[in-house]
Amino acid sequence: MLPIDPSDIDAEDIGEKRATLTMNHEDAIEHVREVFTDAGFGVPVEFSPSEMLNEKVDAGRDPYYVLGACNPAMADRALDMSMELGGLMPCNVVVWEEEPGVQQVYHLSIMRAGRLLGVAPDSEEWSDLVSDTGEMVEEAFANLDSA
Numbered sequence: 001m002l003p004i005d006p007s008d009i010d011a012e013d014i015g016e017k018r019a020t021l022t023m024n025h026e027d028a029i030e031h032v033r034e035v036f037t038d039a040g041f042g043v044p045v046e047f048s049p050s051e052m053l054n055e056k057v058d059a060g061r062d063p064y065y066v067l068g069a070c071n072p073a074m075a076d077r078a079l080d081m082s083m084e085l086g087g088l089m090p091c092n093v094v095v096w097e098e099e100p101g102v103q104q105v106y107h108l109s110i111m112r113a114g115r116l117l118g119v120a121p122d123s124e125e126w127s128d129l130v131s132d133t134g135e136m137v138e139e140a141f142a143n144l145d146s147a
Contacts, residue, residue: 004116013116015109015134019144020102021095025063028095028103032144033067036093039140041069045090063097074133078111081126084119085110091133105144107137 021028033043045068050061068090078085088110098104111130114120 009116013112015107015112015130015137017105017107017137017141019105019141020098021105021144022102024101025065025095025097025103028105029065029067032093032095032105035143036067036069036140038143039136041071041091041136041140043067043069050096065095067093067095069093071133071136074129074136077129078114078120081123081129082114082120085114087119088114091137105141107141109134109137 021031023031033046036043046066048063048065050059050064053059053061069092070090075089078089091107091110094104094106096104096106109130111120111126111133115122115126115130120126
């Protein structure tokens with residue numbers, strides 16, 4: 001039994017963002033990488049679960065890619081307040097092919113999720129960090145539309 005009912009959590013509680021891009025998968029990955037970089041994130045980790053699963057277990061998965069976005073200053077602030085939050089880092093942005101030429105982009109806030117999970121403090125300082133990172137994500141998602 002889960003300690004919380006997932007149906008009680010709405011998208012805003014976890015900073016959930018979604019966007020649809022009309023372009024091929026590789027172009028979508030590059031576009032997402034660029035807009036998140038322009039918004040102040042780096043992308044130190046990238047991988048394709050679909051490629052790995054298709055290779056290792058012949059899963060037959062459609063293209064699926066994860067970009068691990070990070071802003072070092074925000075990560076440093078977060079770790080000053082909660083060493084446990086590192087278990088959720090980096091902030092993942094996922095790109096998957098819904099159908100050829102249509103890509104879905106998904107992100108949720110590790111800062112908000114960390115608070116809900118109890119690994120981040122319930123403080124004004126943490127709220128400021130959530131707000132600061134949220135503004136960066138908002139900027140990135142707003143710029144996804146400019147494809």
